[in-house]
Amino acid sequence: MPFNLPIALTWLRIAVIPVFVALFYIPESWVSVPVRDAIAAWIFIAAAITDWADGWLARRWKQTSAFGAFLDPVADKLMVAAALLVLLKLGRVDSLIALVIIGREIAISALREWMAQMGASASVAVHWLGKFKTAAQMVAIPCLLYKTSWHDVPIYVIGQILIVIAALLTVWSMFYYLKKAWPTIRDRA
Template structure:
């Protein structure tokens, strides 16, 4: 396993997940009103490391197969953990959480299978996935923070963006499945159609 700064940042993102989750299990008397802000800030720091580790890996030519595997795993763990907390707090609808988490599992399995059959380029990341990720990475800290901030309706912004993220999530899942469909059909029938 290679260890460099980009991979260390990815590991840091994974290590921050218990922090984001853990603050919601502290007694209210201990958090004195800073719980939501701390969780939102931790999520923002983790999201920034997501961008930074990829940028550094490309800039310093430190990309690796392990880093390419670990980075999306860290992202999915972080988003799924935050969604489960938000679901428990009643700040996100269960259908939205199901769509986002279900898509992550489905596309991860699809990418693994496509890689096994040598067709991973069919399900390479595209612009739709990037917009979906951006909407999620802004919506989730807004929903974690929940309170108005400097007159901005953070709760409303987060709610709208998580709905947008769920729509983009479903759309991107359909797009990836459509791209993989010829390979899936060929494997199911035993030959090209």
């Protein structure tokens, strides 16, 4: 297993997930809800930044690897799933939205794995729909975690709008990937 700074950043993103979730089990007498929510939002933002940074560094320093290509999306999906489950527990995201986003991630990951085994991974390569979906949810989640208005900007409302957009893009991108994979599935199933 290769170890370099991009992979270390990915492992850091995975390691911070229990800390992120544990924040919501700290008694309010130790940390107020607004402070807890701000810390959680910043942890998620830092994780999103490291997601971008590890890929950029790996490409720039020519340190890409099959293991890094596997681990990076796993870290992303774990962090998003943990955040959505926390938001669900807090009543800040609808269960249908959380189910759609998490379910799509599992389904498309399985599809990509299967297509790779058939030598057809290019047919389900990342598309701009997936990138927009990721961007929408990466902005929505910290807004929903933070919940408080900032200089009269309704952060939470922005998060609610963006998470619905992310869910719609999630469904759209899932159908896009399934459509791209269908000829291979039909011919080899």
